[in-house]
Amino acid sequence: MTLATTIISDAATVFCNTSDFAEPVVYWKRGAIAGRNINAVVIRQQLATVSEDGSETLLPSWEVHIANDGTDGILSTELNLGGDQIALPPRDGQTAVKKTILELLTQDAGMLVVLCR
Amino acid sequence: MSVTVCEAIAVVIQERLEELISGSELTQVVEVIRPTVRGDFTPQDNQIVITVGDTQEIPELLCPGNPPAICWETTYSVRCRIMPSESDTDEKSKLTSQFFADVIKAITTPQESWYQFDGNAINARLGAIENNNSESFEGVTVPLLVQYRTDENDPYTVRA
Numbered sequence: 434m435t436l437a438t439t440i441i442s443d444a445a446t447v448f449c450n451t452s453d454f455a456e457p458v459v460y461w462k463r464g465a466i467a468g469r470n471i472n473a474v475v476i477r478q479q480l481a482t483v484s485e486d487g488s489e490t491l492l493p494s495w496e497v498h499i500a501n502d503g504t505d506g507i508l509s510t511e512l513n514l515g516g517d518q519i520a521l522p523p524r525d526g527q528t529a530v531k532k533t534i535l536e537l538l539t540q541d542a543g544m545l546v547v548l549c550r
Numbered sequence: 551m552s553v554t555v556c557e558a559i560a561v562v563i564q565e566r567l568e569e570l571i572s573g574s575e576l577t578q579v580v581e582v583i584r585p586t587v588r589g590d591f592t593p594q595d596n597q598i599v600i601t602v603g604d605t606q607e608i609p610e611l612l613c614p615g616n617p618p619a620i621c622w623e624t625t626y627s628v629r630c631r632i633m634p635s636e637s638d639t640d641e642k643s644k645l646t647s648q649f650f651a652d653v654i655k656a657i658t659t660p661q662e663s664w665y666q667f668d669g670n671a672i673n674a675r676l677g678a679i680e681n682n683n684s685e686s687f688e689g690v691t692v693p694l695l696v697q698y699r700t701d702e703n704d705p706y707t708v709r710a
Contacts, residue, residue, distance in 0.1 A: 463635055492589040492591075492593075493588070493589065513635055513636050513637075514636060515595065515633050515634050515635040515636045515637075515638065516594070516595050516633055516635060518592070530592075531592060532592045533592045533593045533594060533633070535593060549592075550592060550593055
């Protein structure tokens, strides 16, 4: 096993392990009638003005780290920035609600980092 | 509970636009939102977000009396968000022009009295359609400038 394959494997089994850093969330493809249970590291960010949406509008955002994997995470080739959503608790302990994936912040063979609002 | 005239007009605008949710227009609107202070909504394709902008006094349209009637002009922004699927091949301009056309049709119905917003306003006009292009908001904004009168000492009371 090479270092590269070890890192890719660790993305799902270590970094996105709920016993370590991650929490369960649900991935909803655009228009799907059922979601897929996956694990993700959710970074809850501060409420911020969305300047592109007018200075009147405030929207919280969530940075979500997931494995680049079609079973345990989201495959980079299946991600659709035109309506895919992730159901996550807005605050730790709250009931999960769907938030739209707006941006793919970074990607590599092991992980995807997306921004949800 | 009493609502200000400014708020009553916003409610009428929302009600008219909600006709697009189950309507037969080309744009299948999914929801019409008026954001809370903390913005508890998530962006979606074919979503309308209504925000209320600045309000200014129009001195030349005030009416004398006791109390006098002050004329205000408030800008309501109707933000039409598109977020088509990555596999969607429709041109952006086609989607946005359909969207704001359907929004204008909804707002200006009924044709003979749309600018009164159920008796709350004396006049209204549409501003220049703004194209929005960013990672956070793709779509168009339709500004709606509404003039209405209230008692000088009571913005809850509409005046003709």
